[in-house]
Amino acid sequence: MALPPKKTTETHQEKLQRRKDAEEAAMMREVDEAVRQGDLENFGERYGKPLAALVLLLVLALAAYLLWWQPSQRAAAEARSETLVSALDNVEAGNLQTAYDALEELAGDGSDAAAANAQMLRGGIAAQQGRTEDAVAIFDGLANDTAAPEELRNLALIRKVATGFDTMDKAAVVAALQPLAVPGEPFFGSAGELVAMAYLEQGKRSEAGALFAAIAKAEDVPESLRSRSRQMAGVLGVDAIEDVDALLEAQGVGQDPAADGQGAPAAPPAAQPAP
Structure with missing residues (x-):
C-alpha cells in the first residue's frame, strides 16, 4: 500500500514572498488601470471634439443623400427618359429636326x-x-467613348460602318468589324454581313461565301438575314443549307395538297366522239 505524499511545510520566508508577489500584482493592475484611464481622458480631451464633428458630418451627409441627392438623381433620370420618349414621338411624327435638336443637351x-x-x-x-x-461622326464618337456601355459602343460601330460603307476603305471595314463578326457574338449577323460584303468588293469570294454560310446557319440571327445570307452563299457556290426538308417545310414548299383535305385537281372529262 502506497504511503500518502508528505505535505510540504511552507516556510515563513516563502509566505512573505508570496504575499509580496500578490501585493505587487495588485499594485500593477491598479497602475495599469490608472494609465488606461489617463490615456482615455487624454484622448477624449485631444480628439473628442473632432470626432464629434466627424460623426455629425457623417450624419448630415447621410441625411443629404436620403433627402436630397437620391430624389434629385431619380428626378434627373426621369427627365432624361422623358426627353428620349419625346424625341421618339417626334421621329414617328416625322419631326426629325425637332427631335434632333431636343436631344443635343442630353447627348452631351x-x-x-x-x-x-x-x-x-x-x-x-x-x-x-x-x-x-x-x-x-456621331456614331464614331459614341463607338470610341470608353465610358459608354459596351453594347451601345459596338452597335454604334456597326451603324457607323453601315452608314459610311460606300466611301470606306474595305480593308478598314474588315479590320473594324472582324472582332464582332464571330459566331456567338451578339452582333454577329449584322457585323458579319458587312464584312462579307467588304470581302466581295475585295474580290475574296471564298471568304465572303464562307461567312454568308455561317450567318445562314446561325440560329440566333433573324430569319430575314439568314435567308438573305443563304441566297448570297448559294450564288457564291457555298452550300448553306443543313436540312433541306426542314427549310422547305419552314417555307411551306412541297406540301401535299391532300394533307389540307383539298385533294388533287380533277382530270378534265374525256372528249366525246363526234356523231
Whole structure:
C-alpha cells in the first residue's frame, strides 16, 4: 500500500514572498488601470471634439443623400427618359429636326446609357436626313467613348460602318468589324454581313461565301438575314443549307395538297366522239 505524499511545510520566508508577489500584482493592475484611464481622458480631451464633428458630418451627409441627392438623381433620370420618349414621338411624327435638336443637351451630358442612346438616336436621324458625314461622326464618337456601355459602343460601330460603307476603305471595314463578326457574338449577323460584303468588293469570294454560310446557319440571327445570307452563299457556290426538308417545310414548299383535305385537281372529262 502506497504511503500518502508528505505535505510540504511552507516556510515563513516563502509566505512573505508570496504575499509580496500578490501585493505587487495588485499594485500593477491598479497602475495599469490608472494609465488606461489617463490615456482615455487624454484622448477624449485631444480628439473628442473632432470626432464629434466627424460623426455629425457623417450624419448630415447621410441625411443629404436620403433627402436630397437620391430624389434629385431619380428626378434627373426621369427627365432624361422623358426627353428620349419625346424625341421618339417626334421621329414617328416625322419631326426629325425637332427631335434632333431636343436631344443635343442630353447627348452631351456625360456617358451614361441615356446620353449614349441620345447620341445613337441623333446619328440615326442625321442618316435619315441624308447627312451621312454628320451621322458617321456621331456614331464614331459614341463607338470610341470608353465610358459608354459596351453594347451601345459596338452597335454604334456597326451603324457607323453601315452608314459610311460606300466611301470606306474595305480593308478598314474588315479590320473594324472582324472582332464582332464571330459566331456567338451578339452582333454577329449584322457585323458579319458587312464584312462579307467588304470581302466581295475585295474580290475574296471564298471568304465572303464562307461567312454568308455561317450567318445562314446561325440560329440566333433573324430569319430575314439568314435567308438573305443563304441566297448570297448559294450564288457564291457555298452550300448553306443543313436540312433541306426542314427549310422547305419552314417555307411551306412541297406540301401535299391532300394533307389540307383539298385533294388533287380533277382530270378534265374525256372528249366525246363526234356523231
